[in-house]
Amino acid sequence: MKISDIKNLLDAEVICGEEHLDRDVYSACGSDMMSDVLAYVKDQAVLLTGLVNSQVIRTAEMMDMICIVFVRSKRPTEDMIELAKENGVVLMSSKKRMYEACGLLYTGGLRGNGEQHE
Amino acid sequence: MRLAVFFIREASAETENSMSESVKFHFDVNGQSFTSAGQASVQVKKNLRELGISPEVIRRVSIAMYEGEINMVIHAHGGEADVEVFEDKIVIVLNDHGPGIKDVELAMKEGYSTAPDNIRSLGFGAGMGLPNMKRYTDDMKIETQLGVGTKITMTVNF
Numbered sequence: 001m002k003i004s005d006i007k008n009l010l011d012a013e014v015i016c017g018e019e020h021l022d023r024d025v026y027s028a029c030g031s032d033m034m035s036d037v038l039a040y041v042k043d044q045a046v047l048l049t050g051l052v053n054s055q056v057i058r059t060a061e062m063m064d065m066i067c068i069v070f071v072r073s074k075r076p077t078e079d080m081i082e083l084a085k086e087n088g089v090v091l092m093s094s095k096k097r098m099y100e101a102c103g104l105l106y107t108g109g110l111r112g113n114g115e116q117h118e
Numbered sequence: 119m120r121l122a123v124f125f126i127r128e129a130s131a132e133t134e135n136s137m138s139e140s141v142k143f144h145f146d147v148n149g150q151s152f153t154s155a156g157q158a159s160v161q162v163k164k165n166l167r168e169l170g171i172s173p174e175v176i177r178r179v180s181i182a183m184y185e186g187e188i189n190m191v192i193h194a195h196g197g198e199a200d201v202e203v204f205e206d207k208i209v210i211v212l213n214d215h216g217p218g219i220k221d222v223e224l225a226m227k228e229g230y231s232t233a234p235d236n237i238r239s240l241g242f243g244a245g246m247g248l249p250n251m252k253r254y255t256d257d258m259k260i261e262t263q264l265g266v267g268t269k270i271t272m273t274v275n276f
Contacts, residue, residue, distance in 0.1 A: 033238075035246030038181050039253065051241045055188075058156040059241075062163070062184050064177060079153070 001025050001110045003067050003090055006046060009108045010094040010101050012069060016081050017090030023066055028110050030071075030102045034059040046110075048101050050074055057083040066090060071098045141169065141203040147187055148196030152240055155191040158199050159184035169203060171276075178254040178274050179208050185247045186212040186270060192233050192242065193217065194268065210255075210272045218264040226252065 004021040007014060014021070023044070030048035031037050037047060037059050046067040047060050052074050060068050061083075067090040070076060075093050076084070084091050094101055106112075143165055145158035163180040171179075183199065190197040194216020202209045219225050225232075226248050233243030252258045255272040262268040 032241060033244045033246075034241040035185065035244045035250060038185060038250050039246055041177065049241075053240055054153050055156060055241055058160060058184065061160065062156075062177070062181050064173070 001105075001108065003046070005108065006067065006069065006105060006110075007092060009104045010069060010092070010096050012092040012094040015076060015091040015093055016085050017067070017088065020066065020088060020090050023090075025067060025110065027112055028102070028105055029065075029112065030098055032098075037063065042112075046105075048098060048105075050098060052076060052080070054080050054083060056080065057087070057089065060084075060089055061087050067092070069094055069101065071096055071101050139205065143201040145199040145201075146196070147190050147199055149191040149194075152191060152237075155188050156184050159187050162199075162201050165201075166203070166208075171203070171208075175208065175274055175276060179210065182251045182254040182272050182274070183210050183212070185250045186210070186272075188242050189247050190214045190216070192237050197267075207256075207273055207275045210270075210274075212270045212272075213267065214269075215267040218266055218268055219260065219262040220264065222260050222262060 003023050003025055025044055025046045027042040027045045029037050029042060029045055032049055032051045034055055045065045046069060047065050048069045048071055049056055050071050056068060057080050070093045073093060073095050076091055081091060143162060147158055159180050162183055163176055166176045166179060190212060194214035197212060197214030200211040224230050228249045229245040231243050231245035237243035251272060256275045257273040259271045
């Protein structure tokens with residue numbers, strides 16, 4: 001799935017990283033707890049979260065994630081947008097709630113397939 | 119809303135090439151704000167990339183160190199981080215002068231946390247920090263003394 005497909009499926013607004021929308025995404029993770037996100041390595045993944053602080057961007061950076069979708073109309077701060085731009089991470093905001101957003105991506109063909117690091 | 123304020127000093131990186139062919143990075147992690155926690159790990163990630171380390175190893179090192187850094191800010195008002203890159207491994211040493219860990223075995227259990235509630239609303243304190251650090255490293259040693267501090271040594275082999 002492309003990042004642009006995620007944008008369409010979630011009817012999301014792109015906040016930054018418009019130039020990376022044709023990148024492929026292979027897995028996803030939905031959580032407000034960053035340590036849960038950090039427990040599973042995923043390949044070229046998208047993060048769905050309702051949490052808004054700079055650690056969300058750092059977590060994505062540590063995990064080499066390429067796209068973050070803020071659910072429930074949450075919006076990142078300017079600092080977060082700057083951090084994301086530095087790292088080439090796409091930020092989006094969607095009105096969907098977490099459960100619905102995850103379901104839409106899953107049925108759209110994006111499986112979790114994250115494997116816990118042994 | 120009650121929000122504890124943490125202090126973190128600008129992570130200052132010093133790179134030095136020692137004679138033993140290892141490369142060392144040193145960071146001060148002092149808790150000024152939770153917002154800037156993780157800066158040292160971000161810098162380490164960049165430095166390791168420049169050294170041409172494989173992405174998989176970089177990811178393991180930076181995630182383990184990031185969790186450690188967050189722990190130091192949450193529990194110990196910061197501390198020091200040293201990363202040494204050898205030919206066949208990377209060693210991360212995290213040193214703090216915090217309260218120490220009362221029960222290491224319990225602290226290693228997934229889901230067990232002594233972090234205050236406000237930390238959970240910031241996305242951490244789920245009791246996954248130490249388990250994640252162990253998960254991503256090949257070796258992890260915890261030396262801790264109540265009221266004195268904690269030293270964690272982690273090794274990632276290439």
